[in-house]
Amino acid sequence: MNLMVLILAAGKGTRMKSDMPKVLFKAAGRPMVDYVVDAASELGAGRINVVIGNGAELVQKHLAGKAEFSVQTQQRGTGDAVMAAADSINGFDGKVLILCGDMPLVKSETLKSFIEEAEKHPVAFMSVKVKNPFGYGRVIRGVDGSVIKIVEEKDATEDEKREDEINTGIYLCDSKELMTRLAEVDCNNAQGEYYLTDIVKKGAYAHLCKDETEFLGVNNRVQLAEASRVLWDRVAEKHMMNGVSILDPKNFYCDCTVEIDNDVTIYPNVFLEGDTTIGKGSIVYSGSRIKDSIIAENCEIKENCLITESHVGAESHIGPMAHLRPGSVLDGENKVGNFVELKKAKMGIGSKSSHLTYLGDAEIGKDVNIGCGTITCNYDGYSKYKTIIEDGVFVGSDVQLVAPVKVGKGALIAAGSTITKDVPADALGITRAKQQNMEGWVSSWKKKKGVE
Template identity: 50%
Template sequence: MLNRFAVILAAGQGTRMKSHLYKVLHPVCGKPMVQHVVDQIELVQADKIVTVIGHGADLVKSQLGDKIDYVLQEKQLGTGHAVMQAEEQLGKQDGTTLVVCGDTPLITAETIEALIKQHEEEHAKVTLLTAHAEDPSGYGRVLRNDDGTVAKVVEHKDATDKERLVKEINTGTYCFDNKTLFQALKRVNNNNVQGEYYLPDVIEIVKNNAETVAAYQTPSFEETIGVNDRVALSEAERIMKSRINTAHMKNGVTLIDPKQTYIGADVQIGQDTVIKPGTVISGSTTIGANCEIGPNVEIINSRIGDNTIIRQSVVSDSGIGEQAVIGPYAHIRPQSELGDNIKVGNFVEVKKSKMGDGSKASHLSYIGDAEIGQDVNLGCGSITVNYDGKNKHLTKVEDGAFIGCNSNLIAPVTVGKNAYVAAGSTITDNVPGEALSIARARQTNKENYVARIQEKQNNHGRKD
């Protein structure tokens, strides 16, 4: 196999997005557009990926990391000029170079592979990725010779009436013989209204040298969509969402209403899990088999074990074990680790805490900065009071402990194994294992209190 290289064009500002966020960093299904492109190119085993950056350069580097190379296009002088910036990295290499825009998040590795394969099989110097467009208005038309090779590419504004009837369009993604590409770029000029160096001019230069220009037509026009404004971004989101949801359903996941289910590009879900409407799952989330998620659940960057149920709740940056029941209306905040067979019920908030297997907080509790052992029962209204106004402190509740309703555990404090805390207690000292701790005022009943109060009020009224 020939060496494979890729140049990603990601230097444009994207003024039509009307955003402070650099265009290629706008997310589609939770992942920046340019990251989608890089991920697909990596699947075809490119030997080197060079990203051309300009506006927002540091942000793009931060997103993509150091696994790829970068070149800076200080002035945006056209697509040809952008590729020229990669000459130092690629100019002397033998092989095939893919050039693709960073704002085409829907392109797939399968299409890229097919494009490269046709390019190499036909020994072409340039191969265009084309598509069939029912409405090709505004696109450059691809005109072919009788043998299927490309005769020319004509822009819509320059096309004749007959040429405008052609529905095969140039998508702006190309394969080049690498050395031919950089040799031809030296001959591209900027004698045009915009004063820019256009990459498609390489096609004409190659044809004038009697070299082969080929084209691969993708069966999916949708893959070729370039995102230049918020309308196109919304369309890309719709298509990507449908693609992701379809893949999960084909892999054995039930989506009750796919149109009302939002799943990120990197989410993994086990077989026979049911996702109900209104659910949003994003980031690097992994959900096990036979789970029930939703309705109206948000899960972000979390791990969910097999046979777990989550309803009307939010889980972020946390782990939940198997056969757990979460919700409704629970909030599992970052850095929480919940074990197997646990229950976190309605209006319970868990933050940066661990709950051991079999433990329960069924309703109306706050568990923050805590280590809860196995088989612990936290009664209604149990609170770990973790913040003293300056620092956070740890609460420990050991295995088998029972915390009565409306109890405050003032951290730092430890409740020992199998201990009991009486309802309504405010615990400020450690509770030994097996002990019962009662920390509340003794009840006093004042008989005939209401009658005495009323008599005083009546007497006061007569004096006036």
């Protein structure tokens, strides 16, 4: 079957109360329209056309290379939105599947089922029965069960409003029949708009679906949160069925792009985002956020850690309250402890920094110990500089390494030192003022102050 998918994404989304186009609002970490485009792609559509209007440049930039575009210059209803793509439809011979850019929950399997059953009809749409039909267009059927019309909420009578079967806004039409019927649609209704629903008046097949959840249209931020929750629940279920222990699925926030191996344990209130991978046997404790990062096998991410664009090698222990900024690479068996921050830092196997440390623009070898309060002074106000620490180095507490500087293999840096020059291998680096103990000074000072 020759298939074009037409995605309606021109709406302003007034109830979102934002200048950003509604379809670019994120549900479970991704813009809503991305889910719709992905579903269309999985159908094997020869063409995907997105009708844009409000914030057209932003939507077009976001979807560049994934679709072609038509512009609805004025917001005059869904029928007008489809007419905005008239040039594309008129030059196309096949079926047109019309989707809404603000419906991120529709599954590609559901759409495939609809297409298989509806492709023999010139005009078909998806309907569903819902518990609360308020705000939706009602499907009105005759005594024989055939569709008479779809009536919008503002145009419905009280009897019609009591119907619980609604129009989902998803249609499958022969391209030529679609354009013929649209040419006959007028704007004689309560909103003065051209309703796409009017194309069913000449007869249409209604494919009644079972799960109303899939057809939630997002018109405000309450519904956006509802859609996100459904998406997160789906992702949690998928991972749990694949052998991941999620202790509280209702407090698990994971993008659909994240990969998690089996025998991973996830505690509540964890955010996993973007292109993140969690390796087998790892544990992620509460309050941590991991984005665009790789966590290898058997790692422990303790409470309240932030890890972005980093690589954590196998058998490593991170946190609690550690921050791995972009470019951090741990080779494995590492420890990055309480209030340690890394930025573009590489740590060799077995190296550790247990607490209260900043390591930026640093290359650290194997089996290095970084003492509490160590700082790599990598920025002079104009440029960034690198610190190199070779294998087996021991850095004492409260040390400042003023880059560019190199500490040789097996060296020891004494606590409290400020290192501004390279330290040779096997050397002791120390910069301390001579200690003086002035006996009796405290008592004498107190006497002068009149303090007992």
